[in-house]
Amino acid sequence: MKSTSETAERETATEAVPAATARVLPPWARWVLLALAAAAVLYAPFYFAPFRVFQLTLVLVYAVVLLGLNLLVGYSGQISLGHGAFFAVGAYGTAILMRDGDIPYLLTLPIAAAVTFVLGLAFGVPALRLRGLYLALVTLSMAIFLPPLLKRFPELTGGSQGLSVEQPASPAWTGLAEDQWLYYVSLAVAVVAFVLVRNLLRSRAGRALLAVRENEAAAEVMGVRPSFYKTLAFAWSAMLAGVGGAVSTWVIGYVAPDSFTVVLSINLLAGLVIGGLASLSGAVYGAFFVMFVSSVAQDISGAAPGIASGLLIIAVMLIAPTGVAGLVRRLTAAARRRLAKE
Amino acid sequence: MLEVEQLTVRFGGITALSGVDLRVSAGELIGLIGPNGAGKTTLFNCLTRRYTPDSGRLAYDGDDLLRVAPFAIARRGISRTFQNLGLFPALTVRENVMVGAHQHGKAGFWSAPLRLPGVRTEEARLREEADTVLRRLELLHLADHPAAGLPFGTLKRVEVARALAAKPKLLLLDEPVNGLTHGEVEDFAGIVRRIRDDFDLTIVVVEHHMGFVMGLCERVVCLDFGRVISEGTPEEVQRDPAVIEAYLGTEA
Ligand SMILES: Nc1ncnc2c1ncn2[C@@H]1O[C@H](COP(=O)(O)OP(=O)(O)O)[C@@H](O)[C@H]1O
Numbered sequence: 001m002k003s004t005s006e007t008a009e010r011e012t013a014t015e016a017v018p019a020a021t022a023r024v025l026p027p028w029a030r031w032v033l034l035a036l037a038a039a040a041v042l043y044a045p046f047y048f049a050p051f052r053v054f055q056l057t058l059v060l061v062y063a064v065v066l067l068g069l070n071l072l073v074g075y076s077g078q079i080s081l082g083h084g085a086f087f088a089v090g091a092y093g094t095a096i097l098m099r100d101g102d103i104p105y106l107l108t109l110p111i112a113a114a115v116t117f118v119l120g121l122a123f124g125v126p127a128l129r130l131r132g133l134y135l136a137l138v139t140l141s142m143a144i145f146l147p148p149l150l151k152r153f154p155e156l157t158g159g160s161q162g163l164s165v166e167q168p169a170s171p172a173w174t175g176l177a178e179d180q181w182l183y184y185v186s187l188a189v190a191v192v193a194f195v196l197v198r199n200l201l202r203s204r205a206g207r208a209l210l211a212v213r214e215n216e217a218a219a220e221v222m223g224v225r226p227s228f229y230k231t232l233a234f235a236w237s238a239m240l241a242g243v244g245g246a247v248s249t250w251v252i253g254y255v256a257p258d259s260f261t262v263v264l265s266i267n268l269l270a271g272l273v274i275g276g277l278a279s280l281s282g283a284v285y286g287a288f289f290v291m292f293v294s295s296v297a298q299d300i301s302g303a304a305p306g307i308a309s310g311l312l313i314i315a316v317m318l319i320a321p322t323g324v325a326g327l328v329r330r331l332t333a334a335a336r337r338r339l340a341k342e
Numbered sequence: 343m344l345e346v347e348q349l350t351v352r353f354g355g356i357t358a359l360s361g362v363d364l365r366v367s368a369g370e371l372i373g374l375i376g377p378n379g380a381g382k383t384t385l386f387n388c389l390t391r392r393y394t395p396d397s398g399r400l401a402y403d404g405d406d407l408l409r410v411a412p413f414a415i416a417r418r419g420i421s422r423t424f425q426n427l428g429l430f431p432a433l434t435v436r437e438n439v440m441v442g443a444h445q446h447g448k449a450g451f452w453s454a455p456l457r458l459p460g461v462r463t464e465e466a467r468l469r470e471e472a473d474t475v476l477r478r479l480e481l482l483h484l485a486d487h488p489a490a491g492l493p494f495g496t497l498k499r500v501e502v503a504r505a506l507a508a509k510p511k512l513l514l515l516d517e518p519v520n521g522l523t524h525g526e527v528e529d530f531a532g533i534v535r536r537i538r539d540d541f542d543l544t545i546v547v548v549e550h551h552m553g554f555v556m557g558l559c560e561r562v563v564c565l566d567f568g569r570v571i572s573e574g575t576p577e578e579v580q581r582d583p584a585v586i587e588a589y590l591g592t593e594a
Pocket residue numbers: 353356357358376377378379380381382383384385
């Protein structure tokens with residue numbers, strides 16, 4: 001067990017600081033590849049049918065949520081089995097604002113972000129006193145109690161029926177269909193979120209966060225205040241989940257308690273582990289998993305998807321503890337070595 | 343600079359330190375010796391607020407150290423290394439050293455993600471300073487290597503670099519030459535002498551390696567079973583029957 005976690009950490013380190021890793025591809029080739037990838041991402045909504053575009057948009061939404069969860073679990077070494085709750089608060093808050101408020105929908109995003117940030121802070125403080133299993137249980141109960149709570153106040157939340165909101169329309173000047181417009185809006189949110197988190201991780205604050213995860217006592221001796229970094233990681237993590245929730249309401253146009261059950265929280269964590277802990281790209285891979293599992297969940301009834309994700313987590317932990325991101329890293333490294341030899 | 347008075351630390355039935363008195367003046371280089379379990383590391387842990395003593399007083403620069411929060415010790419100018427390493431394995435050597443300089447930066451949870459003005463220059467400065475320290479300790483070629491997977495002796499030196507990056511006034515070294523070869527020990531003694539002069543440091547070094555302590559330190563304090571049993575110049579302490587007996591007692 002020890003040895004697998006050590007390799008996992010080492011790979012994290014190489015990704016965190018790509019500075020000196022041997023690169024075979026010349027810089028221009030990297031830029032060409034990057035440009036091609038960007039072009040594909042930008043062109044996707046014209047290539048795929050509206051339903052696929054909708055699914056890809058959800059992938060972007062989940063990627064933002066997983067990015068937040070990764071900050072908490074992968075980078076700060078805490079755990080949350082209830083991140084679906086922050087996602088739900090963002091989604092419901094946005095739905096309520098769009099129903100009642102006379103504000104432009106884009107404004108619901110900073111509001112959802114602020115509310116979930118504060119909620120995250122409020123949870124982050126008691127989380128300091130809880131470790132491992134206890135923190136897992138407390139966050140899990142948060143996810144369990146939220147749906148009944150939502151049903152409890154029907155005037156506000158629409159009860160079990162949920163709430164429908166008018167989806168944001170595509171501005172006329174764009175000439176885009178609604179699904180395409182929502183795709184680009186979600187893409188913009190996701191890109192901003194990834195840039196922010198990447199900047200954070202490559203800074204003094206990011207190093208302090210990792211230092212606390214790696215060796216809390218040593219970090220403290222070096223002047224890092226562990227409680228501060230852990231609480232802020234929690235708050236940022238909740239905020240990103242809330243942002244994802246807000247965007248999901250724009251995209252889906254509907255919220256209901258049954259979309260935010262504990263299964264969602266478990267799937268998010270499963271997606272993160274499968275995608276790759278402590279890896280930025282892992283959040284994207286994991287998002288595909290979450291979208292896929294959530295969509296089959298509508299076809300298969302009952303606990304089947306929950307069991308499937310549970311088994312998948314175990315399999316991934318055994319076979320590829322660094323997740324898809326780790327596999328991809330290893331494959332590209334192998335390919336590079338082969339290229340270098342030729 | 344540092345006054346330890348009647349320091350007592352108990353762990354259940356074990357008394358790790360009992361009524362220890364120690365004075366350290368600015369600029370001194372003190373060796374702290376004593377058999378395993380004598381309480382040397384425990385003393386360091388009290389000075390860096392890892393442990394709170396059961397009784398006694400710790401004064402540093404005239405202030406009561408026991409009122410300083412553990413994370414604020416570094417800001418007071420106290421830094422240390424760990425006997426059994428306290429590095430961050432997933433970070434590179436340079437990043438480890440940069441965490442040592444944590445208190446000399448400001449970038450936080452808002453300014454860093456938004457790359458507010460100053461973040462980039464601060465990052466460049468921290469990196470530059472880390473590299474300067476690494477060069478001093480002849481570690482620069484390992485800067486991008488993960489801290490995991492290097493030899494023990496090298497990692498101990500990385501810890502010294504990290505502690506120095508904090509720009510401390512008082513440096514506590516816990517068995518820094520443990521795991522080094524004979525030649526490396528000599529080299530390291532030279533490094534300690536040089537960094538003390540260049541950075542105006544006060545140093546307390548815990549070490550079993552007698553040759554190292556005797557060659558380097560001006561004053562030596564010997565602990566045994568949590569008590570100071572001898573104190574003086576290296577020669578005096580080395581000749582002290584109590585010290586000889588303490589060491590013989592454990593080896594027998
Ligand atoms: N956290 C702790 N819990 C219980 N006992 C401890 C702890 N730290 C140190 N001790 C005990 O205190 C005594 C002194 O230990 P230590 O300071 O590590 O000795 P030294 O560094 O001189 O070898 C030992 O008997 C050790 O077992």
